[in-house]
Amino acid sequence: MRSLYVCLLLSCLLGACQRQEKVVYAPPGPVPPEPQRPGDPQKGREALLNEPYITCGLPLSVYRRLAPPAPPQQRLPERRGLNAELPYHRTHYRTPDGVDLVVPNCLQCHASVINGKLIIGVGNERLDFTRDPRPMLKSVGLYLSDPAEIAHWRKWVEILDAVAPYLTTDTVGVNPATSLTLALMAHRDPDTLAWSDRPWMEPPRRPLPVSVPPWWRLAKKNALYYNAEGRGDQARAMMVGAILCADDVATLERIDRYAPDIRAFFASLKPPKFPWPIDAELAAQGREIFERRCSSCHGTYGDRPTYPNLVVGLAQVGTDPLLARSGTDGSHDRFIRWFNRSFFGRLSRAQPAPGYMPPPLDGIWATAPFLHNGSVPTLAALLDSSKRPHYWRYVGERYDPEHIGWSFETLPYGKAGAKDAEERRHIYDTTLPGYGNQGHTFGDALSETERRALLEYLKTL
């Protein structure tokens, strides 16, 4: 009898092992297209601006007391209901128990003002994630007395308490989205999405810096994210941000009804036109250079555009390897399994490649800083690696149309030489792990005249 139990136990354990999904990485090279669910871009825009796909935040009553009224330039006329009074990056949500909340939305990271104009879809590269959000959020409790409101505020505090260490970066401007997503997976059951105060698995220790890519690239890309790990149905994969607050699959199913529309809206976005003069003759010269030297990875532009959809191996591109390596060195396998086993994995899958996808360059002028980690502040410096600063920081809010990027200054010292914490958090230090500005030196072989022409052409895309 005992041997029967042992056999049963062994077979159960073996079965459990077999159920653990095998992690498959994608090879470098072409990324094939995959079917996408159809969507209505108009409905997608409406949903993006009005639907509460993030379902936790501050009670409206306290938000109105504590936050300044949204200035006119932050209100969008097509927003409905209470959203009309909120800034574009906040959304009204009435909870099932009737509490009105003000919740964050996608535009917090995916919209930015450049040259005085709000551009929806471009990454917000000036956000500050260096401050621990918890003290400010907890102090909101000083202004709450309604038990239902307190319960929702406490839930928000509970989530941020758990993920704040993975959300807090050490440099102003870099985005911790990847690290935040992994931390949330660590606290949620992949099958039910139930929250656990104690993580089921260990999240990565340090947020890796990421520059936020523009949404309009979706029109051309067959896979999401820098290392092409978002395969299959893109609408489903992009929804993963909703696990910030979604405690059950039913919430995700509700969002999934309009997610294909939002994806269709992203793909319909036209990149903003370069708002300053362009030397057409010089740009025409630059086009020749581009098509000779850049288009095999970045595609061609004009009436009949092409885009090769490739993953380029780390040895070839040479840019900071940490983000791509972390996807394929086994250290993230538990998160890949989580994703593929969850609601998201039913239509999409996580399948990273050991390299990076050279992005389509539509609207490239508006997407500074450059490279996946935002380590190169201008396009001019990207095309000439000798001009890339080791240590730099933003200066003011001016976009520099000549070098193409936010105005910055080069520093003679990195974070270690900063006089205090305040200065340290503003310094982009390319000597830190994950922050390197090496690689993609393909522009170095060009003459100065060729580089000027190429830069002029890039303004036209």
Add this chain to the structure above:
Amino acid sequence: MELPRDHDDHPQAPLETWQLYGVLTTPSRQKIAFQLHLLAIGLTPDPPPRKSPWAARRYFLGYFTRTEAAPAKFHVSERGERAVLGLAGTADGRLWLDDWWLQLRGDRIRLRAGVPGRYLTLTLRGEEAPSITETSAAFRHYRLPLLEASGKWASETVHGFAWLEHGWGQLPLTGGAAQSQRFTIRLHDGRELTCVDVRISSEEPGSAQCRLDRRALNRVRITVRDRWRDDRGTRYPVAWCLRSDDLNLEIRAVVPDQKLPGPVPLWSGWVVAEGEGDVKGEGFVQSFGFLED
């Protein structure tokens, strides 16, 4: 926030506070702590124009405290007036409440407050720039770091150090869902320690943020060691342990009962600190928000 513009008062704010507190020494080396809290409470956000001299827009509340260590004594006196007919108000960098006043404009700060026959008159001056401590839209607040203080308390000459804090914005609710503890301590080597610790229950570790001479301390954890119960049964923290990578301190109230009366339960009192390596210090702690029964 923009200084020096925001040194002036903010009559549109629902609440504005000026707090001056410090530790003074008499010629006989007796130490005495004082606090002057002046609150301007907005009565109506947009009052209609009224010609009546009795038409008030703000109500001024004031608390003046004197704390002695040995024997332990805490005395608080209270004033309240509507800002009408010159009874209380602000003008030209000066604010007054009855015969208490605070002069903020100019190179020195001056104050007069106390009880009949025992007034404190002080002159304060400092070199360092103000430190902006809270900039949420709810409540804006800055502190003038360590000021040198000298003056007279009744007929006795006193000198010492003090801090001035000025804030304006929304009044927290009585019995809200969070508790805030603010520490302002001068260490005996001249360094200044400031901490804000916000917690949502007495069990959780809280989110403390501390600065030592404006440099952030790493991995700070503040735990409450002891509480004092007032006559209504509410318990206020009166002893704390501060642990961090850079500094460890035991902090305790000089006198447990340093609770202020008023619309928001506020414990605000003189504390002393001791730490490893013979570190010593003294200053003030303020606790408000939810409190345990």
